[in-house]
Amino acid sequence: MTKPTPSPEQRKARLDAASAQLEAAVSTIITGEDWQQALAFAGRFHHYSANNVVLIMAQCIDRGIEAHYVAGYRTWQGLGRQVRRGEKGLAVLAPCKYRTIDEGTGEEHWQVRGFRVEHVFADSQCDGEGDLPARPAPQLLTGDGPEGLWDAVVAMLAERGYRVERQRYGSENGRTEYAARLVTVAPDLEPAAASKTAVHELAHVLLHEHRLHEDRSQVEIEAESVAFLVLDAFGFDAGSYSFAYTSGWSGGKAEIVTAALENAKRCAAEILDELGSVDLKAGDIAA
Numbered sequence: 492m493t494k495p496t497p498s499p500e501q502r503k504a505r506l507d508a509a510s511a512q513l514e515a516a517v518s519t520i521i522t523g524e525d526w527q528q529a530l531a532f533a534g535r536f537h538h539y540s541a542n543n544v545v546l547i548m549a550q551c552i553d554r555g556i557e558a559h560y561v562a563g564y565r566t567w568q569g570l571g572r573q574v575r576r577g578e579k580g581l582a583v584l585a586p587c588k589y590r591t592i593d594e595g596t597g598e599e600h601w602q603v604r605g606f607r608v609e610h611v612f613a614d615s616q617c618d619g620e621g622d623l624p625a626r627p628a629p630q631l632l633t634g635d636g637p638e639g640l641w642d643a644v645v646a647m648l649a650e651r652g653y654r655v656e657r658q659r660y661g662s663e664n665g666r667t668e669y670a671a672r673l674v675t676v677a678p679d680l681e682p683a684a685a686s687k688t689a690v691h692e693l694a695h696v697l698l699h700e701h702r703l704h705e706d707r708s709q710v711e712i713e714a715e716s717v718a719f720l721v722l723d724a725f726g727f728d729a730g731s732y733s734f735a736y737t738s739g740w741s742g743g744k745a746e747i748v749t750a751a752l753e754n755a756k757r758c759a760a761e762i763l764d765e766l767g768s769v770d771l772k773a774g775d776i777a778a
Contacts (some may be wrong), residue, residue, distance in 0.1 A: 499767055543583045551613065552580045558613035560623050567612060571621025580610025587693065631664075636686035637725040643766055644689040648674055651696055655689070664688045667695040683727065691718040697758050709751055716755035721762055 551558050561581060564574055584606040592599050614623060645655045653667075657678035660666055666675045667690040675694045676685050694717035699710045 546583055547581055556613050557615045560614045561611040563611055567617050567743035572619030573618040574612045574617050578616040582608050583611055585609045632687055633681050634683050636683035637736055640686045641689060644693050653696060665692045667692045669700050687718045687722050690721045691715055694758055698754060712751035713755045716751055717759045720759035724763055729734055
């Protein structure tokens with residue numbers, strides 16, 4: 492089941508919106524009074540969107556709530572805990588999804604039409620001894636990526652003299668070796684994660700081949716921002732991985748993120764323009 496291929500205008504609009512979202516989310520996280528505390532807070536909630544992480548964090552700070560885990564009222568009951576009487580929930584934004592049928596193909600797919608406010612509660616707002624679920628780790632993309640994206644990115648790298656191999660070096664998902672003209676992507680990544688990693692490495696080739704001595708944090712933020720923007724243009728939310736990644740490399744300096752995003756947006760636009768001649772379709776994935 493696939494989603495319609497976005498038009499160039501739609502891609503540009505999404506690119507602009509995603510750039511603003513990425514900058515706002517990361518800047519909000521890294522410019523707090525205590526950077527380490529803010530980053531640690533964000534790290535607890537990788538399964539929430541960046542916007543909802545910011546919403547939860549702001550409400551907890553404003554109301555003096557300590558939160559290591561949040562869940563809905565019924566979920567807490569299922570975990571053997573009870574929200575205390577009188578506790579006020581933390582507002583989050585939940586997408587309103589509707590099933591639609593493509594008149595041309597007869598295929599059904601889900602569309603997001605706005606958001607609604609739902610409420611969750613922190614563990615400190617509950618009584619009981621039920622065990623908390625294990626803290627989620629940063630989540631790689633799973634499932635299929637945009638149809639044809641991997642092949643298109645491999646072709647773009649080949650045009651620039653780089654070959655692509657599926658290898659893993661330690662904990663790295665991808666690596667670019669400029670002298671050897673080699674890009675490696677870990678073989679155990681699922682197609683969506685592999686495609687995003689390939690875009691990340693393509694960004695290194697486009698932006699950093701002649702900037703080898705620049706600050707590592709700058710180039711990593713740029714490359715991951717490009718990957719986020721390109722995937723987002725095809726309807727794939729990589730924020731749960733990209734926001735934490737870019738925040739970690741920023742070292743708490745908002746100006747690094749801002750500078751990186753200018754280069755990243757130009758590079759993402761270049762990649763999307765070149766991909767415009769490729770018939771890419773967005774498949775369904777869980778991010």
